[in-house]
Amino acid sequence: MINFYGTPTLETDRLILRRLVIEDVQSFFTNWMSDERVTDNLIKGAHKSISESVERVTNIVNEYEDQEFCYWGIELKATGDLIGAIDFYHFDLTTENCEVGFTLGYEWWNQGYGTEALKAVMEFGFRHMNIHKIAAAHNIDNPASGKIMQKVGMKQEGLIRHMIRNxxxxxxxxxxxGIFQEEYLV
Known part of the structure; x- marks a missing residue:
């Protein structure tokens, strides 16, 4: 059985994974949601105005009331900059599986932050939430995301053609x- 704790603060060597607050809207918009280089890999695309980010962050903040909602902002300890987000979603209570997604602002690509954040949420998901399997997917024209997945022990299970439309x-x-709890905890 999955144990839900909502979105507790998680800490790594360089990062604080925390709940978003309304005051994060400008960073959310500026650091990744308005950047086409980042959002090309997202289904909904770039936010064209700050009002789109206000709406999205407001919805996220309101969802924190639900214990099954797991969405973290990724903050740099050294500067306090909000550089991205990571979340668990599509929980299947029958199989005890879920998916994970992550986004980092372009300025912070290729510095190990994605790997560090993913490892932290997987650790929390497997050790505390008792998730059986965590899965993820990336567009094949975004191989850097696949490298992050591989670095934390996930194995490629296949390729789905036309899985999304951006x-x-x-x-x-x-x-x-994907990766199973027993594979991760070895």
Whole structure:
């Protein structure tokens, strides 16, 4: 059985994973949601105005009332900058599986922050929430996300053609990864 704790604060060597607050809207918008380089990998695409980010962050903040909602902002300890987000979603209570997604602002790519954040939430998910399997997918034209998944022990399980359609109405093939609790806790 999955144990839900909502979105507790998690800490790593360089990061604080925490709940978003309304005051994060400007960082949310500026640091990743308005950047086409980042949002090209997201289904809904870039936010064209801060009002879109206000709406999204407000919805996220309101969801924190639900213990099954797990959405963390990724904050740099050294500077306090909010650089991205990571979340568990699509919980299947029958199989005790879920998916994980993560986004980092372009300025912070290729510095190990994605790996550090993913490792922290997987550790929490497997050790505390008792999740059986965590899965993730990435567009095949975004191999850096797959490298992050591999670094934390996830294995590629296949390729799904035209798995998503992005905001530009382009279909994208996605590589699917997964890891079981017993594989991670070895």
């Amino acid at each position: 905001a530009k109405n382009q279909y994208k093939d996605c590589a699917v990864y």
